[in-house]
Amino acid sequence: MPEPLLDVRSLDAFYGDFQALFGASLKVVAGEVVAVIGANGAGKSTLLKCVAGVITSRRGAILFDGEPIGEAPAHAVVARGIALVPEGRRLFSSLSVEENLLIGGQLGRPGPWSLSRIYELFPALWERRRAPSSLLSGGEQQMVAIGRALMSNPKLLLCDEISLGLAPIVVRDLYSRLPSILAEGSSLVIVEQDIMQALKAANRVYCLQEGRIALTGSAATLTREAISAAYFGA
Amino acid sequence: MEWVNIIIQGVLIGGLYAMFAAGLALIFGVMRLVNIAHGDLIVLAAYIALMTTETLGLNPLLAIIVVVPIMAAIGYGLQRVLLNRTLGEDVLPPLLVTFGLSVIIQNALLELFSADSRRLRAGSIEVASLPLMEGVWIGVLPLLQFVVAVAVIGGLQFLFYRTAFGRAFRATSDDQTVAQLMGLDNRHVFALAMALSLAVIAVAGVFIAVRTNFDPAIGPARLIFGFEAVIIGGLGSMWGTLAGGIILGVSQAIGAQINPGWQLLAGHLAFLVILALRPEGLFPKVKG
Numbered sequence: 001m002p003e004p005l006l007d008v009r010s011l012d013a014f015y016g017d018f019q020a021l022f023g024a025s026l027k028v029v030a031g032e033v034v035a036v037i038g039a040n041g042a043g044k045s046t047l048l049k050c051v052a053g054v055i056t057s058r059r060g061a062i063l064f065d066g067e068p069i070g071e072a073p074a075h076a077v078v079a080r081g082i083a084l085v086p087e088g089r090r091l092f093s094s095l096s097v098e099e100n101l102l103i104g105g106q107l108g109r110p111g112p113w114s115l116s117r118i119y120e121l122f123p124a125l126w127e128r129r130r131a132p133s134s135l136l137s138g139g140e141q142q143m144v145a146i147g148r149a150l151m152s153n154p155k156l157l158l159c160d161e162i163s164l165g166l167a168p169i170v171v172r173d174l175y176s177r178l179p180s181i182l183a184e185g186s187s188l189v190i191v192e193q194d195i196m197q198a199l200k201a202a203n204r205v206y207c208l209q210e211g212r213i214a215l216t217g218s219a220a221t222l223t224r225e226a227i228s229a230a231y232f233g234a
Numbered sequence: 235m236e237w238v239n240i241i242i243q244g245v246l247i248g249g250l251y252a253m254f255a256a257g258l259a260l261i262f263g264v265m266r267l268v269n270i271a272h273g274d275l276i277v278l279a280a281y282i283a284l285m286t287t288e289t290l291g292l293n294p295l296l297a298i299i300v301v302v303p304i305m306a307a308i309g310y311g312l313q314r315v316l317l318n319r320t321l322g323e324d325v326l327p328p329l330l331v332t333f334g335l336s337v338i339i340q341n342a343l344l345e346l347f348s349a350d351s352r353r354l355r356a357g358s359i360e361v362a363s364l365p366l367m368e369g370v371w372i373g374v375l376p377l378l379q380f381v382v383a384v385a386v387i388g389g390l391q392f393l394f395y396r397t398a399f400g401r402a403f404r405a406t407s408d409d410q411t412v413a414q415l416m417g418l419d420n421r422h423v424f425a426l427a428m429a430l431s432l433a434v435i436a437v438a439g440v441f442i443a444v445r446t447n448f449d450p451a452i453g454p455a456r457l458i459f460g461f462e463a464v465i466i467g468g469l470g471s472m473w474g475t476l477a478g479g480i481i482l483g484v485s486q487a488i489g490a491q492i493n494p495g496w497q498l499l500a501g502h503l504a505f506l507v508i509l510a511l512r513p514e515g516l517f518p519k520v521k522g
Contacts, residue, residue: 054411074414084415092408095401103405106398107417152417 005030005187006051006082006156007063011070013046013055013211020046022211028156033178033188035202035219037195039231042208044191045087048158051189052084053077064156079107083154087161087191089145091133098129100144104151111153112184118147121177139170146174150181157181159190163197175201195227209233235369237491242366244487245480246376249383252479253438254460255467256390257431259475262464264403264427265321270332273457274339275432279305279439280352280448281343287354294354294444295378302436309432313425321424336453343450351447360444379441384476386434391472393430403427455498462505468515477516481508 006028013021021043028034036044049055051062053074061070069077078084083104091100101118119126122143128136133144142162149157163171171194178188178201192198199205199219207215207230215222215230254276261267269275279301286297316335320327362374394400406413406423414420442448442456459482467478482501489500508516 052415054415073419074411075417075419078415078417086412086415090409090412092405092412094404094408099401099404102398103401103413103416103418106402148416 002029003066004028004063005032005065006189008047008051009061009063011047011050011057011061013043013050013057015046020211021050024208024211024213026206026213026216028187028189030155030187031182031185032204033182033190033202035198035205036189036191036208037193037198037205037227037231038208038214040193041210043211044208045160046211047208048084048160048189048191051077052082052158054084078152078154079109081109081153081155082158083149083152083156084158085142085145085149085160085162087164089138089141091136091141091144091148093132093134095133096130097125097133097136097144100133100148101125101151104148105153107152109153113150113153115151118150121150121180122147138166139174142166142170142174146177146181150186154186157186157188159188161191161193163192163194171197195231207231238370240487240491241484242370242372243376244484246372246380246483247487248463248480248483249380249476250438250441250479251459251463251482252387252467252476253383253434253441254456255463255475255479256387256472257434257438258457258460259464259467259469259472260390260403260434261427261431263469264407265424266325267317267321267328267424268325268332269431270329270457271335271339271453272332272431272435272460273453273455274336274343275305275308275453276435276439276442276456277343277448277450277453278308278339279432279436280443281347282436283440283443284347284352284354294356294440295359297354298437298440301440302433305432305436305439306429309429310425312432313428314421317428318421318424336457340450340453347450349449349451351449352443353447354440354443356444375445379445382437382441383479386437387472387476390430390434394472399426459501462501465515466505466508468517468519470515470517470519474515474517481516 004027008026010023010025011021024047036047038044050057053072057070059068059071064080064082101115124140125143128140162174175197190198190201202219205219205222206213207227209230215226258272261269282304283294283297283301286292286300287294320331359375363371366372402418402423406418406420410420463475463478463482466481467474481504485504486497486501490497
């Protein structure tokens with residue numbers, strides 16, 4: 001296995017006294033799509049928040065490009081090239097669509113993504129670029145959230161439940177853009193409740209159960225039975 | 235004619251109140267911090283203007299160029315060193331800390347400059363006036379103060395809604411956590427907002443120093459005027475705070491005309507009426 005882009009090493013995470021992750025380990029190699037699946041409350045979002053620096057952890061628990069970033073706050077992590085599409089989209093409601101995208105690119109990290117490239121990826125946003133982000137449909141909001149994250153030209157894009165609350169046809173449409181994002185050189189970690197969607201999109205899968213990695217393997221070879229066992233702890 | 239004069243005076247003083255209010259609204263908008271020391275910081279700016287003119291021999295109005303950067307630097311430092319530590323889920327710590335700051339500033343000024351009332355002399359511009367129409371004269375200095383206030387408010391409006399700087403302020407105001415995911419360091423954004431707030435009240439402080447007598451104890455009343463103008467105007471736009479300042483100024487002028495003792499009362503009454511009828515202010519923030 002080549003040197004991983006992201007190397008999470010037995011990560012523990014806490015909300016106050018409550019421990020959400022117990023020694024979770026995960027690797028992402030450049031160019032890969034890694035899916036993290038698991039039931040509600042298994043720690044999927046917590047894992048992404050730790051990687052993105054929203055929750056800080058032990059310095060050596062997260063390595064990115066070989067450098068320890070566990071202690072780095074979110075604004076420093078994004079400067080290194082990790083962007084998070086947060087769960088529930090969380091657009092800036094008093095900013096227009098275009099302003100949301102611009103603020104995603106405010107660090108000025110060089111790379112393939114620019115306003116015009118985002119509008120190429122999501123043509124629907126071009127017509128709505130002046131609209132307040134709160135007036136968009138759920139699918140359009142998710143496009144803005146993904147575009148906003150891409151504007152920082154990340155080496156690693158973390159997507160937290162991009163299918164949440166969206167119609168299946170909209171979800172398929174969003175997932176159909178992922179190959180274009182990969183083709184520009186970003187690697188992906190997707191957190192999903194929708195297991196079939198996750199297995200289709202990913203090279204490798206990690207299954208979290210109550211804060212621990214219960215199963216890992218290539219998306220093509222994992223059996224339904226194994227996933228089901230890891231999911232429900234049967 | 236007399237009433238025209240009174241209304242004009244009220245409008246012109248309203249510009250000053252709008253500057254008090256803009257500084258308050260800005261930091262409340264960006265970081266939900268209610269700065270109880272706001273009025274005392276205005277007075278501090280007036281004293282810095284006094285020291286600047288006395289030591290450098292500058293014209294008081296030119297002192298603005300010195301006082302604004304000094305106050306901005308104080309604002310940045312104050313936020314980074316002290317106020318950022320008070321921000322969190324609980325709204326009480328920033329209130330208590332800025333209240334304490336207010337007491338400290340008042341007493342420090344008292345210690346340094348005594349309780350004597352001071353005033354800056356700006357020379358002949360102080361008494362210059364322009365004829366507006368038959369029987370109505372308008373003072374050059376009050377007019378200048380108003381024009382500067384409108385320019386400051388317009389500048390803030392532009393900065394907030396048309397620049398990357400303002401975009402960062404609005405994004406941080408919307409969602410602090412996600413703003414950090416965009417690479418914005420909250421601590422720095424907040425400090426910039428406080429620097430901007432104090433730069434605005436530095437301008438107001440210099441005009442207070444030139445137009446009125448001031449002493450270390452006048453801060454809390456300026457804070458109240460600022461609050462009232464913010465609430466009358468609403469938090470929707472900087473122009474709302476200008477409208478709020480003008481309404482407050484005109485109410486006070488009318489009250490003073492009816493009975494000299496009613497100046498402040500009339501302002502408070504106008505504020506209470508608006509609070510009762512339109513608690514969100516005249517130009518409320520549109521909720522998305």
